[in-house]
Each structure stands twice: as structure tokens, then as C-alpha cells.
Amino acid sequence: PDPMPDAVPPVPKMNPLRTKQREIKERVMASTLKEIADAEGTGDQGYNIVFGTPRGGSSSRFINPTTEITSMTLKELDTFQRKLINATRDKVKGVKPGYGTSAVGKYQVTRGTLKLARIKLGYSEEDWNKLKYSPKLQEQIGRVLLEHRGLDKMLEGKLTEENYRIILSNEWASIPGKKKKVDGQPTPANVERIEGGFRKAINELKVSRDSFIN
Secondary structure, eight states: OOOOOOOOOOOOOOOHHHHHHHHHHHHHHHHHHHHHHHHHTOOTTOTTOBTTOOTTOSSOSSOOOSSOGGGSBHHHHHHHHHHHHHHHTTOSTTSOTTOOOOOBTTTTBOHHHHHHHHHHHTOOHHHHHHSBOOHHHHHHHHHHHHHHTTHHHHHTTSSOHHHHHHHHTTTOTTSOOTTSOOSSOSSOOOHHHHHHHHHHHHHHHHHHHHHHHO
């Protein structure tokens, strides 16, 4: 007799509601990160921007790497960030005396935040250090930070849009906090657009849930 064909595992069915929810979540993350990048002065393609680079410019007034940071491994980037801290010490408005900043990339991420992102993304320190600070990784890190600060709670209605925005201001200085003011940022993020994006996502999630229930 002919041999039995290899068993083909059934293709798992996609849950259309969860797929829709993921799409909505991705849209609000993308729109929020766009507002942050615009306010940080890095824009859509600012993956190689170092703190101290003027809006529309390509060089920092403090210190610049010898190669683009998107070409660096995270170990190499850490070495550069240490130099950046020294170069900016006592020169950054809103930062404590004796301190500097290590903010780099499209979302102006610091050394401490990169450590948090590594843990959240599940990398060992050894594997993390081998990765390059690519645009793809920077986008992943931006999304991880939004989630870490309570994105899902806000979308579930457990956190108000205003409170979530205030929490995000602890991550990005360009986002206005309680007083809707920022220090050292020539163009702060637009509160109405950010919170409006949150409300839109919440409404879309409610509509999607109701449509699948009915």
C-alpha cells in the first residue's frame, strides 16, 4: 500500500477581534511615537541623532561619534554614551548639577532606559551587546517604553488619557507633565493631539468589541 502522507497540522485560526485590537494598538503607538520624535527634534528619520543636535541638523554641539550610531553595536553605543554624559555634564537645562545626558537616536533614549529595554525585550546582556542600534530596534524600544509606562492600562480604561500622558512625561522631557510645560524643549509635544490619539484608540477598541459581541 502507498505510505500514509505526513500529517499536516491544522492552521490555527486567527482571532479577528484580537487582530483588530493589535492593529488599533499599533496605530496609537505609531502616532504617539511620531509626536514624540517631532517634539524631540529628531523627526521621522532621526535614528542617528545625538543629543545637542539642532532641529534639522546632523551634528551635536557637544560630541559626535566617528560612525553613525545605527551602525554601532549596543556595546559600542554604551561607550559613546559615557563620553556624551561627560561632554554634557552641567550643560543640560533641567538636569541636576553634576549630571549630563546620554540621549541618542530617534527617541532620545538614555543608557538607563536601554538597560530597561533589554530586560523587557528578554535579551541577555551578552546577546544585547552584540545587537546594532538599528532603526528597527529603536522602534521596538519606543513601543516597549510606551507599554512599560502603562499603555495597555490606559487603553483598558484603568488609566485616564491625561494621567498616562503625565506618566509618559517622566520618560520623555518633550511631553508636558502636570503643568503642561516642559524644560529645555523648544517645541513640546502637542497635548491635544497626543490625548486625542489615545481617545480615538479607546473608542475604536470599544466599537470593535461591540461589533464582535453583536
